[in-house]
Amino acid sequence: MSESPWKSSTDRRNEREEKRIAVLRTAAQAFNEVGYYNTSLDDIARRLNVTKPTIYYYIKNKEEILFECVRIGLERLDSASNDVIGHGGSAYEELVAVMTAYVGVVTMDFGMCVIRVGEEPLTEESRRTLRALKRRIDLKFRSLIERGVAEGSITACDPKIAAFTLSGALSWIARWYQPDGALDADAVAQQSIALLLNGLRPR
Amino acid sequence: MSESPWKSSTDRRNEREEKRIAVLRTAAQAFNEVGYYNTSLDDIARRLNVTKPTIYYYIKNKEEILFECVRIGLERLDSASNDVIGHGGSAYEELVAVMTAYVGVVTMDFGMCVIRVGEEPLTEESRRTLRALKRRIDLKFRSLIERGVAEGSITACDPKIAAFTLSGALSWIARWYQPDGALDADAVAQQSIALLLNGLRPR
Numbered sequence: 001m002s003e004s005p006w007k008s009s010t011d012r013r014n015e016r017e018e019k020r021i022a023v024l025r026t027a028a029q030a031f032n033e034v035g036y037y038n039t040s041l042d043d044i045a046r047r048l049n050v051t052k053p054t055i056y057y058y059i060k061n062k063e064e065i066l067f068e069c070v071r072i073g074l075e076r077l078d079s080a081s082n083d084v085i086g087h088g089g090s091a092y093e094e095l096v097a098v099m100t101a102y103v104g105v106v107t108m109d110f111g112m113c114v115i116r117v118g119e120e121p122l123t124e125e126s127r128r129t130l131r132a133l134k135r136r137i138d139l140k141f142r143s144l145i146e147r148g149v150a151e152g153s154i155t156a157c158d159p160k161i162a163a164f165t166l167s168g169a170l171s172w173i174a175r176w177y178q179p180d181g182a183l184d185a186d187a188v189a190q191q192s193i194a195l196l197l198n199g200l201r202p203r
Numbered sequence: 204m205s206e207s208p209w210k211s212s213t214d215r216r217n218e219r220e221e222k223r224i225a226v227l228r229t230a231a232q233a234f235n236e237v238g239y240y241n242t243s244l245d246d247i248a249r250r251l252n253v254t255k256p257t258i259y260y261y262i263k264n265k266e267e268i269l270f271e272c273v274r275i276g277l278e279r280l281d282s283a284s285n286d287v288i289g290h291g292g293s294a295y296e297e298l299v300a301v302m303t304a305y306v307g308v309v310t311m312d313f314g315m316c317v318i319r320v321g322e323e324p325l326t327e328e329s330r331r332t333l334r335a336l337k338r339r340i341d342l343k344f345r346s347l348i349e350r351g352v353a354e355g356s357i358t359a360c361d362p363k364i365a366a367f368t369l370s371g372a373l374s375w376i377a378r379w380y381q382p383d384g385a386l387d388a389d390a391v392a393q394q395s396i397a398l399l400l401n402g403l404r405p406r
Contacts, residue, residue: 035323037240092404120238148403155405161386161394162403168375169368169399176367183364191364196372199402200351200365201295202358 020058023048027062028069028109036066036117067126070119073110074133080105081140091148096193098144099170103189106174115174138163169196223261226251230265231272231312239269239320270329273322276313277336283308284343294351299396301347302373306392309377318377341366372399 007015026047030039041062045052059065080101085094105111119127141163148154173188210218229250233242244265248255262268283304288297308314322330344366351357376391 037324095403121240145403152405154403155398155401157398157403158394161391162398164375164379165372165395165398166403168378169372172367172371172375175371188364191361192368195358195360195365195368195402196399197402197404198358199398199400199404200298200348200357200360200369201400201402202355203406 016058023055023058024065024068024072025109027065028073028113031066031069031117032109032112036062036121063122063126066113066117067119067122067130069110069113070117070122070130071133073105073112073114074130074137076105076108076111077102077114078133078137078140081137085140085144090153091144091151092153095141095144095148095154096197098140099166099193099196100189102167102170103173103185103192106171107177107179107185107188112174112177115171138167141167166196219261226258226261227268227271227275228312230268231276231316234269234272234320235312235315239265239324266325266329269316269320269322270325270333272313272316273320273325273333274336276308276315276317277333277340279308279311279314280305280317281336281340281343284340288343288347293356294347294354295356298344298347298351298357299400301343302369302396302399303392305370305373306376306388306395309374310380310382310388310391315377315380318374341370344370369399 023044027039027044030043030047039062041052041055044065045055048055059068081098084097084101087094089097106115119130122130142159145154145157145159145162149156149159169192173192177183177185177188179185226247230242230247233246233250242265244255244258247268248258251258262271284301287300287304290297292300309318322333325333345362348357348360348362348365352359352362372395376395380386380388380391382388
């Protein structure tokens, strides 16, 4: 079968989705670097070498961009943990894997945007949607900790405070981590997680 | 000596400073609750039962308010640790005291504003001033950790990553802690710090 010089509708859909993600990713990078309020749609268009009307073909406005960036970041945080939970390890082992995946996401564009920008600029309805996603991620941390405490693989603690303490320490990495800095994300993840697992007090 | 019905200039200065702090504190509370961009000077005036011109007697504009709120928060984080460092304890003991003082500050209005709002909305010059203060606090964490590792009271680790991990976990408390919630700040501090000191892995 010879190839048609016209793209199939599936190809066109995929291409459109790919370009939409490129717009969102570029926006997330700008938000992370200079802040949401300091970034205009013109800035985003300029970074992509396109005109503002081109941007409007993929998204409605700046609020929608932020909503989508944070939503994608949270979905990735959520699915990163789905990939590692329930494979028969101890809760401790699974928690280590979840924490590692979590750092992987918050050191990338969309995940970083969840922490550096967050949902404050959005409408109450959008914020509700995003908060529900956050709660789902938090509850996964909590239930892993609960299971670990019950089976003895995790030290006795209040699972709610422990979950916030862990996700706080790991989320904060998005604030100080520099993608072009001397430390790579894997090294940061490994050392930060080791400290949380072993504690400051020598064993 | 009979009391003069006119206030002394010292009294007047103190009273003015007290009222200025009240304006700043009320603003910090509003920023922490609904966000910086969602708070107007009118909102702040309304919360204080005064008119907007009264507010202008104490501060120039909203940017100055945020700058002062974050500056005061950072000064308190800094001086909280000054009070506990250098009293002859081990670096581990001093670090525990610094961490406890840190949580005390980030769960109060000005300290919470450092974490919840931060310096993004400010000019580059203001941000530089605040970043210098942050660096000073970070270096205190680092040098305590370095000393602790050297003397053996703190487990071997990279002091830079460890300092960020600790301050991240403790700073994050400002994001989720609810001043009117079921847990009081002391309980949160105690449990969160215990986890960081002892680690998730049972001893």
